[in-house]
Amino acid sequence: MDSWNESCQACGSAGGPLTKFSLGKDFFGRPYDRLSPLSDQNPNWYCATCSMHKYLQRDFRDIRAEFDKLRACQGSELLKGDEFRRASLRLHEMMTILNAPQQRSPFLNGHDVTLLIERLNTLTMPA
Numbered sequence: 001m002d003s004w005n006e007s008c009q010a011c012g013s014a015g016g017p018l019t020k021f022s023l024g025k026d027f028f029g030r031p032y033d034r035l036s037p038l039s040d041q042n043p044n045w046y047c048a049t050c051s052m053h054k055y056l057q058r059d060f061r062d063i064r065a066e067f068d069k070l071r072a073c074q075g076s077e078l079l080k081g082d083e084f085r086r087a088s089l090r091l092h093e094m095m096t097i098l099n100a101p102q103q104r105s106p107f108l109n110g111h112d113v114t115l116l117i118e119r120l121n122t123l124t125m126p127a
């Protein structure tokens with residue numbers, strides 16, 4: 001059986017339902033390259049809260065990678081106005097979640113998110 005019946009592999013909580021986290025597509029809808037060092041090699045079992053945070057971390061990582069490409073004048077998903085707006089909304093959503101009480105993410109630092117929002121704000125919105 002492909003299951004994990006111990007505790008959440010991030011926060012260690014036991015007793016709640018656990019979800020097997022696996023990266024399918026990235027924030028921009030592209031399938032993950034399984035061999036990429038950025039993708040997680042092993043499936044992990046997380047409680048509901050931690051798996052939600054794990055998705056936030058994934059999206060943050062994807063958005064930051066595209067932002068870096070944009071800054072380096074390489075092609076970037078963020079050059080598309082829709083994707084830029086979606087990414088910006090997603091970052092603000094992360095901020096709201098991370099600022100909520102009892103929502104300390106085991107994976108993501110609120111300061112990093114703030115910083116990326118500020119850096120995105122310095123860009124001109126693509127047409």
Ligand SMILES: [Zn+2]
Nearest residue numbers: 008011047050
């Ligand atoms: Zn957990």
